[in-house]
Structures are given as structure tokens and as C-alpha cells.
Amino acid sequence: MTVAIGIKGHCAHCDITFELKPWQLNAIAIEEPFDCPYCQWVLRLNCPRQLRQFKSLDHWALVRPSMVVLTCVVLMVVLVAEWVGLISVIGQFNVSLVVLLVHFLALRYARYRQRITLDLQVVTPALPIEQLARIACARLSQH
Template sequence: MAAAIGIKGHCAQCDMTFELKPWQLNAIAIDVPFDCTYCHSGLQLGCAKQLRQFRALDQWALVRPSMIMLTCATLLVALFAEWLGLLSVIGQLNVSLVAVLIHLLVVRYARHRQTMILKLQVINPLPVEQLARIACARLSEQ
């Protein structure tokens, strides 16, 4: 998940903030609890607002490649317009600088939107009887 760079988790039990690994991000996405790397208690994302923000990260994944394509196309059009005589050299330089500036600002904003700290809540462990029923149900499906 390339959009997930910069996502951290904050454990409510041990009050530690840590970088989430890809398998932990997958567990959050499918709403499965996982263990804290420090206190080993079960954690799960409980806030609906943060879950919506986390799931909305996919829309930012294509910003960087699309901005690269747009900037390259703008630079080529400005170069071609200068070659045809529609723009002066100074005009072509101004268009190129504005395109690169817009590229850098948009990519920085997208990276800022992708950085978040998820507040992970401690869950109570399931009773052994309930875990046994879940395991039996899963084994009978196979």
C-alpha cells in the first residue's frame, strides 16, 4: 500500500506511538484486532471518523504519478510552443517554473494528507469458548 507511508498508531494501553507495519494496516482495513508491539495487548481502531479517513487514503495514491505525467506534458508543450515561436524563451521558462512549483505543492499537500496518527483502542480478549466456536466454524467451512 503505497498510500500508507507516514501512518502511525497510538496505543491507548501503553501510551506509545509507533509506525504501523503493512500487515497491521491490512488488519485495520478489514477490522481485525492485532497486538501492540510494546505491551502486546489487543488493539483495534474504534473511531469511525478515523476509519473513514484511513479508508479515504486510496484516493491519494495516484496523485504523485498523475502529477508527474501532467508536469512532463506541460514542460513538453511549453518547449514545443517555444520551438514554434508562440512563446519566448522567458515565457517558456516561466511556464516551466510554474508547472514545477504546482507539482511540488500538490505532492507536498498529498503527502501531508497521508500522514496521520490513528488512536488505537484496547479490546477485551474473547473468551476461550467463543474462540473455540469460531475455530470450529472455520474448520467446518473448509
């Protein structure tokens, strides 16, 4: 995950929204539960829609370098076209402004898509505490 800014988690147990750390993002990516930093309950992302949205964040990370290259290439082509005489100075200025506008709008949209809040659900243990206590007592009494 190259861009981790703006990804937040919302604990379903303590109802607190917090910024996810890189190790928590890695745990979500491999679908591993982790502890809530506030209530210490074990959390996991269970929603398939949000999991798909989270995994698609890698694609949005490439928008910024791609737009920088595209903007530079278009500005150079327009500059050469104006130098050769294919378009006027006003035409070059207009194309440059439109390209810069598209550049900043694309970056703003990509940043908007990267800011998500994931609803993290509490993971219940496979066995209730009472059963785990009975199993532990039975094993200790065997020794």
C-alpha cells in the first residue's frame, strides 16, 4: 500500500473512528484481525464491498505520477506546436490552462477516492470463555 493517508477505521464496539496505521492496513489487506487501540477488542473488516474498495486503493496510487507525466508531455507538445506555428500563443495558453485544470481535478478526485472509513466489526472467539475455561481445567487435571 503506497498511499495510506485518509484511511480510517471505525470500531463497532467502542464507536470511535481512528486513523489506521500501516501495520493495521497490512492486517486488513491479508484479512487478519487486529486489536482496537482504544477498547482492545479484536477487529476485522467483514464487509465485502468495503474490502473491494480497500483493495482498489492501489490503482489510485498511480494517478498522481501518471498525471504529472501526461501534463508535462501535453505542455511540451503544445509549446512545440506554438513554436512551429501550428497554433497561436493564445491557443497555447488556453490548452495549457485546460490541461492544468484537468490535472488538478483528477488529483482531487483521486484524493477523494482514497479517503475512506472502514467499518471494523468485532471478531467473536470461536469458543465462549466458559468452554475455554472448562477445556483448560480438564487439560490441567490430566497432568
